[in-house]
Amino acid sequence: MIELRDVHKSFGDHAVLRGVNLTIPKGESMVIIGGSGTGKSVTLKSVLGLVKPDSGTILVDGEDVEKAHRDTFLSHFGMLFQGGALFDSMTVWENVAFRLLRGSLKRPKAEAREIAIDKLRRVGLRSKVADQFPAELSGGMQKRVGLARAIAADPQIIFFDEPTTGLDPIMSGVINDLIREIVVEMGATAMTITHDMTSVRAIADKVAMLHDGVIQWTGPVGEMDAADDPYLRQFITGSAEGPIEAVR
Amino acid sequence: MDVTAPVAAIGRSTLRSLAALGRVSIFTAQTLRHILIPPYYPREIWHAVIAIGWLSLPVVGMTAVFTGAALALQIYAGSGRFGAESVVPQIVAIGMTRELGPVLGGLMVAARVASSIAAEIGTMKVTEQIDALVTLSTNPMKYLTAPRVLAATLTVPVLVAVGDAIGIMGGYLVGTTRLGFNEAAYLKNTFDFLQFWDVGSGLVKGAAFGFLIALMGCYHGMNSGRGAQGVGAAVKAAVVASSVLILASNYLLTEAFFGS
Numbered sequence: 001m002i003e004l005r006d007v008h009k010s011f012g013d014h015a016v017l018r019g020v021n022l023t024i025p026k027g028e029s030m031v032i033i034g035g036s037g038t039g040k041s042v043t044l045k046s047v048l049g050l051v052k053p054d055s056g057t058i059l060v061d062g063e064d065v066e067k068a069h070r071d072t073f074l075s076h077f078g079m080l081f082q083g084g085a086l087f088d089s090m091t092v093w094e095n096v097a098f099r100l101l102r103g104s105l106k107r108p109k110a111e112a113r114e115i116a117i118d119k120l121r122r123v124g125l126r127s128k129v130a131d132q133f134p135a136e137l138s139g140g141m142q143k144r145v146g147l148a149r150a151i152a153a154d155p156q157i158i159f160f161d162e163p164t165t166g167l168d169p170i171m172s173g174v175i176n177d178l179i180r181e182i183v184v185e186m187g188a189t190a191m192t193i194t195h196d197m198t199s200v201r202a203i204a205d206k207v208a209m210l211h212d213g214v215i216q217w218t219g220p221v222g223e224m225d226a227a228d229d230p231y232l233r234q235f236i237t238g239s240a241e242g243p244i245e246a247v248r
Numbered sequence: 249m250d251v252t253a254p255v256a257a258i259g260r261s262t263l264r265s266l267a268a269l270g271r272v273s274i275f276t277a278q279t280l281r282h283i284l285i286p287p288y289y290p291r292e293i294w295h296a297v298i299a300i301g302w303l304s305l306p307v308v309g310m311t312a313v314f315t316g317a318a319l320a321l322q323i324y325a326g327s328g329r330f331g332a333e334s335v336v337p338q339i340v341a342i343g344m345t346r347e348l349g350p351v352l353g354g355l356m357v358a359a360r361v362a363s364s365i366a367a368e369i370g371t372m373k374v375t376e377q378i379d380a381l382v383t384l385s386t387n388p389m390k391y392l393t394a395p396r397v398l399a400a401t402l403t404v405p406v407l408v409a410v411g412d413a414i415g416i417m418g419g420y421l422v423g424t425t426r427l428g429f430n431e432a433a434y435l436k437n438t439f440d441f442l443q444f445w446d447v448g449s450g451l452v453k454g455a456a457f458g459f460l461i462a463l464m465g466c467y468h469g470m471n472s473g474r475g476a477q478g479v480g481a482a483v484k485a486a487v488v489a490s491s492v493l494i495l496a497s498n499y500l501l502t503e504a505f506f507g508s
Binding site: 045048049050070071074075077078079081082083085086087088098099102103104105149 | 287289372375376377379380382383384385386
């Protein structure tokens with residue numbers, strides 16, 4: 001379970017998070033929605049320890065993120081980055097098996113490669129892709145490789161940062177379906193940030209709407225369309241009229 | 249007009265400089281700690297040795313040969329004013345090994361390596377590859393900075409040694425083909441005159457310059473701003489900082505080695 005309690009974060013004079021409270025039960029898929037610059041990425045990076053909150057508490061399975069042993073803590077996580085964040089000096093399989101080639105999860109090279117190829121197949125990529133470099137792949141394929149890397153060490157918690165950004169609608173659908181399948185199959189806790197409503201409907205068990213540094217609305221995805229929160233309504237309908245200023 | 253404004257501006261500038269010095273000091277201490285404490289990444293160290301050492305050989309060699317050749321001509325012309333043309337082999341040797349080999353070699357490596365390290369790490373930062381390393385339980389300082397700084401500290405002295413030899417050869421070629429020196433006498437004068445510390449001090453300087461070059465490349469890469477402009481600014485800062493630090497530390501080391 002992931003719990004954020006009254007998390008604040010400012011950059012200079014700009015307060016990005018102004019008291020975020022959010023609970024993601026174990027095995028659930030939470031999608032955080034919100035406009036650009038509302039603090040979605042900062043929220044996600046705060047949980048991972050990539051950004052240090054100014055105040056508040058973040059607990060993962062009851063353990064304070066700031067006090068946890070970093071390596072052990074991070075070994076439970078997998079993350080798919082918005083742009084893939086693949087290491088371009090390495091081949092695809094070395095990217096996927098990165099965690100399995102070093103550190104506490106280190107395996108023999110041949111075994112790590114086998115696992116990497118297996119994970120690549122799981123995300124719908126042929127084994128011949130394994131020896132290519134990320135720059136030789138299309139955007140959709142890079143996303144899949146990123147997804148394979150995120151699940152390579154069978155993490156208990158997976159984060160997805162804008163998983164469909166920059167992809168065509170069909171490839172977005174493929175990635176959404178893959179994410180949903182993998183999360184269910186692995187029984188992992190998932191936290192996704194996106195502003196793609198198709199993704200939300202495909203991936204989420206629960207939805208949280210982040211606006212102005214706080215969670216404006218949260219609830220099951222099935223209740224989202226019937227909710228009368230004006231911020232959520234405006235975001236779902238994509239209207240320029242409403243409490244969320246179109247010009248920010 | 250606020251009369252305290254100029255004082256406030258000086259204060260702000262001083263505080264900014266001190267803060268930057270503090271950040272670089274912390275970065276240096278962290279780098280040293282990660283070089284000394286395991287785990288190590290031998291593959292990354294090897295890649296850095298190839299990229300920094302082996303691939304810099306052509307540029308260092310070219311710099312050295314032309315520097316040695318020009319030095320021989322200059323010394324011949326200059327020493328001719330008081331009839332001391334015969335000292336060309338000795339002055340070329342001492343000039344190359346103590347000063348020009350390490351300094352010019354260091355500056356060329358700074359241009360080639362500090363820029364490349366800053367661009368690579370800066371791009372990795374902008375494309376979230378550094379964040380990805382962290383999420384994959386890998387410390388970016390240990391994985392990216394420590395191997396590069398260690399490799400540069402070990403390989404730049406080797407480059408300096410090669411540069412010294414090539415520079416002396418440049419002087420020898422000009423001395424024997426253009427200035428009428430006897431081949432055997434030129435070599436004998438060079439090697440009889442050179443002392444171990446002439447070469448050794450240059451190699452120590454090379455190690456210090458290598459450390460500074462890679463440190464500045466990594467520091468500015470890790471602190472790169474966003475986008476292409478941010479990476480461009482990081483590259484520029486890395487080259488400028490490493491070049492100035494090479495020249496400043498060269499003076500300090502020369503003072504320490506030969507000042508008395």
